[in-house]
Amino acid sequence: MERPKKDGTSTFQVKWRQDGEWQSEKFGDGDSADAFKRLVEAHGGKWPHGWVRGEGFVEKPKVPGDMPFVRYAERYVDRLTGIDVRTREDYHREIRIHLSLLQRTEPSGQVAPATICNVESDDITDWVRLEEKGEPDPNDAGRWLRRKADPKSIANRHGLMFCVFQSAVEATPQLRTTNPCKGTRLPRLDDHVDEEMTFLEHDEYQRVRAEISDPDARDLADWLVGTGMRWGEATALRVKDINLSAAVPTASVQRAWKKAKKGAEGGAYYIGPPKTKKARRLIALAPAQADLARRLTAGQPPEAFLFRTPTGKAWRHANYYNRKWMPAVAEAVKKGLPKRPRLHDLRHTHASWLIAANIPLPAIQIRLGHESISTTVDRYGHLVRSLDGDITAAVEAAMHTAVPAAGGLRVVGA
Template structure:
């Protein structure tokens, strides 16, 4: 529901502010007359606590020439997302949420500087740039100091949302009949992803991991942690492994990643998890196993049928992330910190740690990309490329070996 707040001014006059929540953020409009404020409040409520169609903030109802076949931006984006194929329902729900909360902030500003509701046809490149700035700045909560109605977005989140926006506009460009001739997202100057410090990623040295692992007293849980750091597999992949995924009889023992746990759409299956394909096409892969992982795999596969989960709890069920994280991993990290561990690793940091160990051993990034199941080498480079500095000495030695050999003189011929 919308509300009206009286805001006295220094000159003795009063401004009547209509205030309501829309898409997770606060929206406001100011009036000098309480009757006008009450009328606008009723309009907002009649539109489902949204800006009335055709109303421009600070201007009122402003007419703009209509474009044949034009559609409101959010309506067109919703239609596009609902028609996507090849994605699971959880991903579709995530896209719709991004559209509803973030992409809906897109507005069109005409040549006179007036704001208009965004449509799939009226948005310009400048409008997209303005949207990027809105995402960067966030929205302070008008009711509280140092609080946010909508927090500033980090560069990676902006880039991901801009990618979804690009695809929606591109669909309008390629539509029949064509709704747009150009994509307004094509030349957007996005904030650099590397302009901020990524404080989430944590890399453990071998002795640091050993200090955490020593605090995991459940041997089955310890084996699963060793498996994660030893293979670099995602939690959802490792906990979904079955005995039939193992190949321990060949000269090169391996495990096949064929499935992963996925969270169901809200309201579907009670928001529980279900087995589905891995994250991307290249995430369906075969991972070579070291002798330590082979020993763990043999121990857990012995006496089990092919369809049994490889890693199971003491009750014989597959491990759930919340169970493992809260009952096994977090307590172990907390004890290790109390005994002097200088880091606070998350469970997913075992995957990052695995990569750091491989890079430290001189394994090239393309091989790491394949092992991790990254769809693109660019993902691997962007995330872990800075760790390759550990190979600087080897690079310098190689360059020196080449440059140190005198070049043959011109005109001389071998005898």
């Protein structure tokens, strides 16, 4: 498009739509404009690679040590210490499926592969939006090529990305001066509905328990709801972890089942450390759990698992869940149980029973092995109702405090 100027000369403008927005570039002669137009067409209606608006092709100086972002992220994860095999595999999966979506968009609109040095904060924001939106299958309206990510997943992946870029900031020699993830506006964690926790009343648990016909499976359910242990912790307990001679009998949580990549660590599951440092703990046993442990440890060697299948082997989650727990829940629902609890809801139920008995949240945090009190408060704080009366009374008293009489006051003139 030729645009005449007042001085008799002309400028030539190339104009096109890219991603729903008008883009344009100006030239001093028609030949240059035509050549650029062909470049845009060759790039599928997008800015040519390496072109900077108003400047043309500009090759940016390469930063020594720069490399593709994904490769740098993988190297970062490979060099992490203090994490188990499963965690490292999880990080690599997040990089491969999600962090690899990160790309660099130049001010001109040109899109380039992300490197550890060229990414800016706007690129991180674009990545967050991409995670929120997902990728529907263009050939099937009911399917997704990549599902929308919930706010918690986005926050976790953004946290990993932050650490990757921060390592580039702290590298010697330094690869970046700033972390582009700093200050990213993430989706609010309470803007979605999590899979709802189910809390069973005492009689509701008994209705499910009554439908578990296998006594070994019933013992394990009683232990889970009576101690609040995670499945992987309870089923990894050994006889030597039980202390029944103390004034208050205890169970020592020192290990847990972990799921590994097939072929790693000798199979799909292996025994490893608990979920967090604070998950290593002593759990006081109520008389019912102490009696159960006394019966299960009788005549067993120290290395034997505390909970064993009828054939003497350790329980596997899928086997227990599908063959023992879910059939019992289904029968209880048929007979009028108004809830459909998951196996992990026994842990939530244990916490709710402690809260109902006015046990302080910090004590519950220690018993459940939460790394932070904020986790305990976020999950179970809404159940704490014991102080409602005191709170409303304090508000009532404050709202009805009488205003002091002004008879004893006087105004002093200047």
